[in-house]
Amino acid sequence: MRIRLYHARILTMEENCPIFRGEVWIQDDHILRVCRYEDTVPMLAEDSWDEEIDCQDNLLMPGFKDAHTHSGMTFLRSLADDMPLQEWLEKQVFPLEAKLTREDIYDLAKLAVLEYLTSGITSIFDMYLDTEATARACMDMGMRCVLVSGLNNFTSSLKQVESDFCRWNQEHSLISYQLGFHAEYTCSKELLSGMAALAERFHAPVYMHLAETAHEVEECRGRYGMTPAAFLDSLGIFAYGGGGYHCVHMTGEDMEIFRRRGLYVITNPASNLKLASGIAPIAEYDRLGIPMAIGTDGPASNNCLDMFREMFLVTALSKLKENDASSMDASKVLRMATVGGAQAMGLTDCDVLAEGKKADLILIDLMQPNMQPLNHIPKNLVYSGSKTNVCMTMVGGKILYRNGIFHVGQEPEEIYRRCQEIVERLTAGA
Numbered sequence: 001m002r003i004r005l006y007h008a009r010i011l012t013m014e015e016n017c018p019i020f021r022g023e024v025w026i027q028d029d030h031i032l033r034v035c036r037y038e039d040t041v042p043m044l045a046e047d048s049w050d051e052e053i054d055c056q057d058n059l060l061m062p063g064f065k066d067a068h069t070h071s072g073m074t075f076l077r078s079l080a081d082d083m084p085l086q087e088w089l090e091k092q093v094f095p096l097e098a099k100l101t102r103e104d105i106y107d108l109a110k111l112a113v114l115e116y117l118t119s120g121i122t123s124i125f126d127m128y129l130d131t132e133a134t135a136r137a138c139m140d141m142g143m144r145c146v147l148v149s150g151l152n153n154f155t156s157s158l159k160q161v162e163s164d165f166c167r168w169n170q171e172h173s174l175i176s177y178q179l180g181f182h183a184e185y186t187c188s189k190e191l192l193s194g195m196a197a198l199a200e201r202f203h204a205p206v207y208m209h210l211a212e213t214a215h216e217v218e219e220c221r222g223r224y225g226m227t228p229a230a231f232l233d234s235l236g237i238f239a240y241g242g243g244g245y246h247c248v249h250m251t252g253e254d255m256e257i258f259r260r261r262g263l264y265v266i267t268n269p270a271s272n273l274k275l276a277s278g279i280a281p282i283a284e285y286d287r288l289g290i291p292m293a294i295g296t297d298g299p300a301s302n303n304c305l306d307m308f309r310e311m312f313l314v315t316a317l318s319k320l321k322e323n324d325a326s327s328m329d330a331s332k333v334l335r336m337a338t339v340g341g342a343q344a345m346g347l348t349d350c351d352v353l354a355e356g357k358k359a360d361l362i363l364i365d366l367m368q369p370n371m372q373p374l375n376h377i378p379k380n381l382v383y384s385g386s387k388t389n390v391c392m393t394m395v396g397g398k399i400l401y402r403n404g405i406f407h408v409g410q411e412p413e414e415i416y417r418r419c420q421e422i423v424e425r426l427t428a429g430a
Helices: 071-076 085-097 102-118 131-141 158-168 189-202 214-224 228-234 252-261 269-274 282-288 307-322 330-344 377-383 412-427
Strands: 002-010 020-027 030-036 051-054 059-062 064-069 121-126 144-148 175-183 206-210 242-246 264-267 292-294 361-364 390-395 398-402
Touching: 059 330, 064 264, 064 292, 064 330, 071 085, 071 102, 071 131, 071 412, 102 121, 102 131, 102 390, 102 398, 102 412, 121 131, 121 330, 121 390, 131 144, 131 158, 131 175, 158 175, 158 189, 175 189, 175 242, 189 206, 206 228, 214 228, 228 252, 242 252, 252 282, 264 282, 264 330, 269 307, 282 292, 282 307, 292 307, 292 330, 307 330, 307 377, 330 377
Parallel strands: 002 051, 002 059, 064 121, 121 144, 144 175, 175 206, 206 242, 242 264, 264 292
Antiparallel strands: 002 020, 020 030, 059 361, 361 390, 390 398
């Protein structure tokens, strides 16, 4: 399949590469060429293209990488709200999750994929109860997904994690797998030592929820005399890199561990606000050169899977926390949402628009009031952009969403109906 995208403004997200006018050629699942109109480019014959799309001077750019998700939690959207974190987990989330079947998670993940596509998200870093269900949903819909284990004392096992790691890193081009566990506070020391051994065996990075709340950090100090980051590092968890989701309550020692180990901070500002967890010190991470990415978290703790809202909150909350309107330039935040996410997820062939990279890209409608005037397009995306500006989302060279229409092999109304039935069954008698 060959697709020509022409008459486009192009933001490749490569270092020091400003927006230019040109076209992008796609062959199967990768980018064949990125062409500048001012360059002399040998054109292919018209009959070489299966499809040609006039971008009408709108913006082509890499898709957003949602670097922390729990896709199967869509059933909890607006069902478990306005509660403290521990009460939210123990009284709403865990009891309802215990009733889920594999097929439930499959259908619920499909609903999340529809929303990701409308937000220009082309890859997700997903941690949930059943990797099989999430992987199958993403494969069936054409979504790129990096799975990560939610291993804890109650679900999964080290044996299952090892099996998933070996399976999902070779079974399908859209699916990959990273080692991980839910959090320090849901795992025994013995289980965490076993995870460190897996990291050593595979020379692989490890990811987990980390320092999300002050309560979590203080409990870990009480158990081990160290913060979660320091304790996990002492076990060898971070020997081959990885990162933490949230990282709101980090000490100077924690930050030094992250800097020295090259670990990723994956911030989730909307979720942290909704659960009153706090504001992550993003500007300090930036000053220390700690790599960062952005995630929406799940639809229960955020409700809205929207990378435009997350980007705005990253920069706005940093300005508030630092009492400095120059804190976290919007261009850095846009990089976190694209290149940073790809690198955190191990998707080094999905980070920028360039020859040989995966054809995971989006088309942004600039001809709407919130994008005008075009003084600074990247900053427009962060400060005033919205889902309504996404007019096309392509993953692996396939157009999955275009002009409000999904091309995912199933009618969205059918997905909505099945998810509603799941919710009604789970909450019956509650």
